[in-house]
Amino acid sequence: MSLRVRYITFACSVAVIAALLLGGYNFYWVNRLTEEQAFDRLTDDARAVATQVKSRYDRLNNDVTVVSQTPPFLGIIRSMENGGIDPLDGSTTDLWRERLKTIFKATMRRRVEYVQMRYIEVADKGMELVRVDNRNGVIVAIPEHELQRKQDRSYVIAGTLLGPFGVYFSSIEQNVENSIPDSDLYVLRAVTQVRNLEGALFGLMVINTDFEAEIRSVLHAVDSPYAIYIVDDSGNYIQKAADGTISRIVTPVDKNYALPAQFVQSQRLFGELDDDAVGAAMYARADVGFDIENPNRHISIFIAAPKAEALAGAQKIQQVALGLSFVLVLVTAGGAFAVARRMTHPMQVAIERIEEYSTGAGPLELPTKRRDEIGDLSRAFTGLVESLEQSRSEERATLARLEAIADNTVEGLITTNERGVILSYNKGAEAMFGYTQSEAVGQSIGILMSTDFAEGHDEATALYSLAGRSEVLIKAIEREGIRKNGTEFPIELTISEVRINGTRIFSGIARDITERKMLERKLIDSSEALQRSNSDLEEFAYIASHDLKEPIRAISNHAQFLTEDHSDALGEDGIKRLDRIRDLCNKSERLITDLLHFSRIGRSNDMTQSIDPVEIIDIIKESLADYLTERNATVDVVTALPLLKGDPSRVKSVFQNLIVNGVKYNDRDEKRIEIGYEEPTDVEPGKFYVKDNGIGIPDEFRNRVFSIFKRLHNDRAYGPGSGAGLSFVRKIVERHGGRITIDSQEGEGTKFSFNLTEAGT
Ligand code: ADP
Secondary structure (H helix, E strand, C coil), rough: CCHHHHHHHHHHHHHHHHHHHHHHHHHHHHHHHHHHHHHHHHHHHHHHHHHHHHHHHHHHHHHHHHHHHHHHHHHHHHHCCCCEEECCCCCCCCHHHHHHHHHHHHHHCCCCEEEEEEECCCCCCCCEEEEEEECCCCECCCCCHHHCCCCCCHHHHHHHHCCCCCCCCCCEEEEEEEEEEEEEEEEEEEEEECCCCCCCCCEEEEEEEEEEHHHHHHHHHHCCCCEEEEEECCCCCCEECCCCCCCCCCCCCCCCCCCCCCHHHHHEEEEEEEECCCCEEEEEEEECCCCCCCCCCCEEEEEEEHHHHHHHHHHHHHHHHHHHHHHHHHHHHHHHHHHHHHHHHHHHHHHHHHHHCCCCCCCCCCCCCCCHHHHHHHHHHHHHHHHHHHHHHHHHHHHHHHHHHHHHHCCCCEEEECCCCEEEECCHHHHHHCCHHHCCCCCCHHHHHHHHHHHHHHHHHHHHHHHHHCCCCCCCCCEEEEEECCEEEEEEEEEEEEEECCCEEEEEEEEEEEHHHHHHHHHHHHHHHHHHHHHHHHHHHHHHHHHHHHHHHHHHHHHHHHHHHHHHHHHHHHHHHHHHEEEEEHHHHHHHHHHHHHHHHCCCCCCCCECHHHHHHHHHHHHCCHHHCCEEEEEECCCCCCCEEEEEHHHHHHHHHHHHHHHHHHCCCCEEEEEEEEEECCCCCEEEEECCCCCCCHHHHHHHHCCCCCCCCCCCHHHHCCCCHHHHHHHHHHHHCCCCEEEEEEEEEEECCCCCCCCCC
């Protein structure tokens, strides 16, 4: 599921859940309030009835209290206590009785529910003094002989226990006359005390009222559509049904007693009940207390309504609330959907643009000007794409350059996979091997090289595997290449391994070395020719000098014989010339000997003997001891000297020549020769030196002194010489693989430095 759909679904779900919760909460409260309202209405109705019932009790209370204060009550007391005559005005007891009857009758005419009004004397066992009855609407005063004693009746007992001005209300009871209960008449009695002037209890004033009639007249006035039950503290009740019919009083012993038990048992002022008689109903209750001393004595009013009826108005509200909730859900879900869709729309557009761009259908146009996250994302993405495009175009340019280089290079550039299959092949290779690129690519590398060469390639592969490294450059190998026309030619191949995405690729650079090979051949040939001519020359010099020596010596001998045998004939001048001939012959012989010697240097035998230069110098010093002493010369080894490898007689010749020259070409009184060794540096090998404090060699002659028979001085200046010594020295040093150089200061001295093969190298 796309992020957008998820987001929209989520927003809608949240909105629907919120709306459902709100709607549910609303619905719950509407229910609760309508229920409360229904209870309130029932309670109001019950209270209204209770007020009416209470007013009946109040009227009774009022009547019994007011009437008991009328003059006849005290008049009767005074007349009775005074022998039948009232001392105050002379009225007889009977007169007072008549007057009281008149008051009772007058009262009862206004109060149609009253069935009896009486004045009872407590002292005389509850004897009725005055009594007026209402018998079916006829108000009659009861004659004296029909009056009864009521002292054992409960209301009489209760009345005697009252305080002054107190009123006692009896329970609802069947009326009893002459000990016979009247099943049709249920009465409520109101009793108050009558006291004499001293305040002592004399009698009781009692009103009996028809309870049923009282309640009926109350209920007639009530305008309630619900059933009403008026219940006394004994469980007797009168019911007004919903249709308005009012029942007779029903007592608990009646077989059609139908008061719901919950009314009596419950102490609650409202509630719900489910009764056989009533069904599912709601009820409210109001109590009318009539005994201050005992709050348990009360009349209860219950109003019960079938639940459906009581909540009938509420149902409409509920429906409206439900409808509203439904509309709320629809509106919020729709709103959430629209908002979420609108909010995610730019994202959708951006995705579509990116898709268009990636398929090449259009340029990349993202909403980069937006100030939200989509704007941030668009800017970042556009920047990324731009830098990618830039590096891609740079890459393309580099690739093009590299391809141009690869194509224009004369070398053959070839890449292969691990199995030697050609992957790429440049123009240089085309020119070299004669195959076109399309012919070569996909073929084995074997078509381009001899079997031997192919093996070399595999060797390289094996080497890579062993090394376990990539991009190792292997030393160039020389093999035979094969052209398309079958001709072979030498190539030099450099192979390296490249790993591209984990795949091993071998890249080879092939160079046609036909020309180089030819030059090499020529070089070898000419050096061989040179060597041959050198040895021919040496051979010639050797033979020539050897063969020349004989005739020269013979000339010298003949000259000597002439001098000895024919001195007179020759004369002084002749002898002088012959001596000169002999000198020249000796010189020639020396030169020839030197030449012979020089030519032999190249034929040295053993160049590998170990030599201690200090030992050699000691031998030289010993053999030259007289020579050195005569010339006041010293020879010192001033540093440690390393051991050497070479031909001992030749090495000795080097040192001896240099020492002798140092002494010979020296004007000083004290001639000093120093021999030492300079340690090797990064650029120079270790060097021996022989240094003197002689006349020095001018710069311009430094190379010439090494040429054979070249001298800077004549025999007279520094003694005779052939000019071959330094040429021997250089030849020996070079034969030992070394080089000799001169460092000199005219008039100061000369230093010859040279390197020889040191032992251990
Ligand atoms: P020779 O000593 O027989 O002349 P060399 O080959 O030994 O032949 O020397 C060639 C020339 O180099 C010498 O004639 C001399 O002039 C010069 N020479 C050689 N050694 C020294 C030196 N130590 N100091 C000055 N000049 C020298």
